[in-house]
Amino acid sequence: MDFTLSSEQQQIKESVDRFVADAYGFDARMALSKSADGFSRDHWSTFAELGWLGIALPEDRGGFGGTPVETMIVMEAFGKALVLEPFVPTVVLGGTALAYGGTNAAHGDRLNAMIAGDVLLALAYAEGNSRYDPSIVGTTAKPDGSGWIVDGTKRAVAYGAAADTYVVSVRTGGGEHDEDGITLVLIDRDAPGVSRVDYRTVDGQRASDVTFSGVRIGADAVLGEPGKGLGLLEYVLDSGVAALCAEAVGNMSVMQKTTVDYIKAREQFGVPIGSFQVLQHRAVDMLIEVELSRSMLYYGTVAIDPNGDAKERMRAISGTKAQIGRSGRVVGESAIQLHGGIGMSEEYMIGHYFKRMSMLGLALGDTDFHLRRFIAAGNKSGGEGSGIGSAGKQLAGVN
Amino acid sequence: MDLSFSPEDLRFREEIRAFVAAELPPAIKHKMQAGIELERDDYVAWQKILSARGWLAPNWPVEYGGTDWTIVQKHIFDEELAVGFAPRSLPFGVSMVAPVIINFGSEEQKQRYLPRILSSEDWWCQGYSEPGSGSDLASLSTRAERDGDSYVINGAKTWITLAQYANMIFVLARTDPTAKKQKGISFILVDMTTPGVTVRPIETIDGGHEINEVIFENVRVPLENLVGTEGGGWTYAKFLLEHERNGTAGVAGSFQMLDRLKEIASEQRYNGSTLMQSGDFAKRIAEVEVRLTALSFTQMRALAAESATKSPGLESSYIKITGTEIQQAITELMMEAGGYESFDDRSRNALLYFNFRKTSIYAGSNEIQRNILAKRMLGL
Secondary structure (H helix, E strand, C coil), rough: EEEECCCHHHHHHHHHHHHHHCCCCHHHHEEEEEEECCHHHHHHHHHCCCCCCCCCCCHHHHCCCHHHHHHHHHHHHHHHHHHCCCCCHHHHHHHHHHHHHHHHCHHHHHHHHHHHCCCCEECCCCCCCCCCCCCCCCEEEEECCCCCEEEEEEHHHHHHHCCCHHHHHHHCCCCCCCCCCEEEEEEEEECCCEEEEECCCCCCCCCEEEEEEEECCCCHEEEEEEEECCCCHHHHHHHHHHHHHHHHHHHHHHHHHHHHHEEEECECCCCHHHHHHHHHHHHHHHHHHHHHHHHHHHHHCCCCCCCEEEEHHHHHHHHHHHHHHHHHHHHHHHHHHHHHHHHCCCCCCEEEEHHHHHHHHHHCCCHHHHHHHHHHHHHHCCCCEECCHHHCCCCCCCC | CCCCHHHHHHHHHHHHHHHHHHHCCHHHHHHHHHHHCHHHHHEEEHHHHHHHHHHCCCCCCCHHCCCCCCHHHHHHHHHHHHCCCCCCHHHHHHHHHHHHHHHHCHHHHHHHHHHHHHCEEECCCCCCEEECCCCHHCCCCEEEECCCCEEEEEEEEEEEEEEHCCCCCCCEEEECCCCCCHHEEEEEHHHHHCCCCEEEECCCCCCCEEEEEEHHHHHHEEEEEEEECCCCHHHHHHHHHHHHHCCCCCHHHHHHHHHHHHHHHHHEEEECEEEECHHHHHHHHHHHHHHHHHHHHHHHHHHHHHHHHCCCCCCCHHHHHHHHHHHHHHHHHHHHHHHHHCCCCCCCCHHHHHHHHHHHHHCCCCHHHHHHHHHCCCCC
C-alpha cells in the first residue's frame, strides 16, 4: 500500500505545475477561451515537446510507457488551472482507442502523429437517444464492398471542430440496444458526408454535434474487431472518466483553498466572516469532500489496467465518478455561496471553476448513471472476461 | 502508487481470517450477526481468546504484550475481525487507558494495570463527561481533594459505556479549583469497589442499557493512583481522545452492516419482486457504499501518513465525522428497508438506527470535530 509518487512521476508533476504557473494565469485563460480555436496550438506543441501526449500510452505503440497515474498527475494540474487544450479527447480517449484498438500500420501512424502533436482526435459516442450509455448506438454502418457506409448523428463531441479524426461508435449488427454489433471506426473530420454544428460550452470549451450522411469508410477504418467494439469503448471511456476525475480533484482543491482564503480576508460586522461557525463548518465539509474525492481518484485510477478484470474496473471507476460528481456539487455550490455576490461575477475566477466542475459532473456519465453502473458491475459476477474484451486481444505486434 | 496489499499482508490476512473462523465461539458470532447485545461474559470470553494468542492489544509496544505489526497489518486485523463477526475489542482498557499509562504512567502503574487488562481481570470505563460538561469538557466540576495519602473524590460522571460491567474507572477530576479551566485537571485511576462509588443505569432510546451515570461521594483513592503529574490531566485526556477518534470511524463494521442491509433489502418482498431489485433503493445503498469506499481509502491514506510521521494527524477528525455519518446513513436505510417489520420491538432494524444516533455525539461531537478542523487545519 503506497500512495506516493515515484521520482519520475514527481518530476512530471513539477513540470506540469511549472507550465500552468507560467502559461495559465486566469486572464490568459479567459483570452484563450475566447480565441478562434478556444485553445492554444502553441501550448499543444509544448505538450508534444515535453512528451505529455504519449505519456501513459504503451511503449510498443509508440508511447512512453507510463501508467494512468501519469495521466492523473497531468490532469490534476490542468484541473487546477482550467486548462482548455483537448488533452482528454485527443490523448486519453482517442489515443487509448488507437493504442488498444489499432489493427494496421495506418492506425499506428495516426497514433504516432497524435503523440507528435500533429493530429487531434475526438471520441464521438453519445447520441440523442443514448444519454451516457455507450451500448445504445443508433448510428449505422452498412456493408459497402469491403468497407462501410455510416449514417447517424453524434452529440457533444468535445472539440469536434479542432479534431482531425473522430473515433466513432457505429452499429454494424444487432438492434439499437444490443451489446453485440458495436464497432469503433475512424472517420476524418473532412471526409465527404461529415457535417457539424459547432458551439461553445458553458464552461468555456468547445463541442460539436457531428452528422454522418452516407460517409464511406474502408475496412481498414475499423478499430478492434467488427461488432465487438463495446469492450474497447468501455475501456476507453473509463480511461477518460479517470482523467476527468483527476481534473475534477484539481479543480475542487482550488475552489476549496480559494474559499478558505476568501473567508479569512472578507470582513463583515467588523470581523473576518471565517470567524463565523456556520461558515467554518461549511468550509470543513468542502475539505472533507475534496479528501474523499482524492481517495476515490487514486482507487479509480489504479483500476485502469488493460489486463485487469473489466467488472472490477467498471465498479471502481463508476464509484469514483459518482463520488466525485456528488462531492464536486457540494464543493462548487459551497464555494459560490461562501463567496457571496462576488461568486456570481463573471470577472472573478471562482465561478469559472464552478462551471467547469459542474460540467465535469455530467461529462462521460453523471452520478446517477454511474451509480447504476456501479450496481450493475457489482451484480454481474465474472462477466465477459478480463481486460478490455475481445477487441483488445488482437493488438499484440500491431503498430 | 500501489493500492494493493503485499504478499506478506495477504498471508497475514489469511492467518487472521483462519484464526477468527476457528476460534470465535458460534454463540457470540450468532449474536453479532443478529445484532443482539453482548453480555459481559461474551466480551470476556473473546478477549481471553485474543489474549491467549497475544492479539488483544496489537497497538501496545511488544514489551508490554503488544505486537510489532505494521499499521497496515493492524488495519487488516480490525477488518478481518469485523468481517468474521467477531466483537470489537472494548477500547476502554486496551485502547484508552493503556496508552495513557504506557506514555505517562509510573512503572508501578504499568506493572500493575497492563497485565490485568490483558487477562481481563480489570474492566475499565471512562469517566470524562459530566451532567454539566459535555462538549465543553474542560468545564468539569468533579473534585479530587488531597487528604493525607488520599484523594477524596466528589462529583458525577455520565454517559459511561458499560460501567455496569467495569471494576475500574479513569476519572478526570479537578485537583486545583483555583487554576484556570484546563490547568487544574488531573487523571486518576479509581477502583469502583471503593465505598462511595454508585453506578446508575441510563436507558437509551433504543431500549438498551449501554450507558450509565457514576456518582462519587467522598471516594478515597490512594495518591499513587494519579497518572503523571497533578494538573497534567488535560494533556493526557486530549492524547486519549485522539486515539479514541481513530477507532470511531468503524469502517470495517460499516461494510459488515452494509451486507446486512443488502440482506434485509433482498428479503423484503414487494409486488412480486424485492426491495433490492428496486432501482431506487439499490441506488441509495450504492451511494452509501461508494462513500464508504472513499472513506476506507481515506483512512488508508491517513494510516500511510501516520506510518511516515509516527503520530495520528487531524485526519482522524474528518474520518470520525464521515465514518459516523455513514454508520447513521446505513442504519437509517436498515430501518427503512425493514418496512413494517421495523415496527416490531424484537426487530433490530429500527433499534440500531436509534442506537447509532450516539455516534455523531460521542468522542467529541461532529460539530466539535468541525470546530477543531476549522481552527487547526483551515486556520479559521
